[in-house]
Amino acid sequence: MSEKSVSTVVIDAPLAEVQAALFEIGSYPEWLSSIKKADVIERDGENRVLKAKLAIDAGMMKDRVTLDYDWSAAPAALSFTMDEADLLTQMDGTYLLKAIDADTTQVTYELTVAVSLPVPSMMITKAQKQTIDAALKELAERVA
Template sequence: MSDLSSSTITIDAPLADVQGALFALGQYPTWSSAIKSSEVVESDDQGRATKVKMTIDAGMMKDRVILDYDWSKAPGQLTFSLDDADLLTGMDGSYSIKAIDEDTTQVTYELGVSLSMPIPAMMRQKAEKATIDQALAQLKAALEA
């Protein structure tokens, strides 16, 4: 797997609200235009999604993926990895969430993808960064509305 691209954003919303949005994996299409569909396939004994099927259309990155979610570092961090996809051969990432104060939260999103076709690293990293920045901006807009 390649190095991860990342960005951080500050959201004017309480930590619990941000975690609520990020942890509701089946609801991603309500705030992320890149996630066309999101279906929870498996959950753990606490009701948290552990396997999610998504249809992604993030410009250059278009695919149907199944992601495995790891809650071992929650609630401060939620990580995911690729289980299966049509085109991608790897997809790893995480959301790290921390309170700045009671009404402000910082989110760092890391993402790394590997493709089944040869793409120059610079183009892949540019696409990862654009995907991250768009997701964080849309999360911020949804939570601050």
């Protein structure tokens, strides 16, 4: 099992704009380089994604995963857990959002990944960190 990786970024954009970009999972391939395809499978009564199948290419982490999204802490947080995948055995994450002021938002991304292949945990942790850092950078660029 892998360790959780965490990074935080402060984005010069209002909380609502950051939430709008982050909460529209179907548009991830437009701005998130590690997500090559996102197919929304199920939505709730508020049109929020409950389940999506994503094609991921994040360096050594290449897979097709089906993720279940948890909106219970929204709009302050969006969490996901892996339902199924080809190679990964775990992919759990949470985006935590907090308004610093009217025009600035802090986003923390936590990610835990485990693979079915014999890969040293140090390499998994490094890949997680790179994935998180890239996702936060690309989110900031998306709402800038």
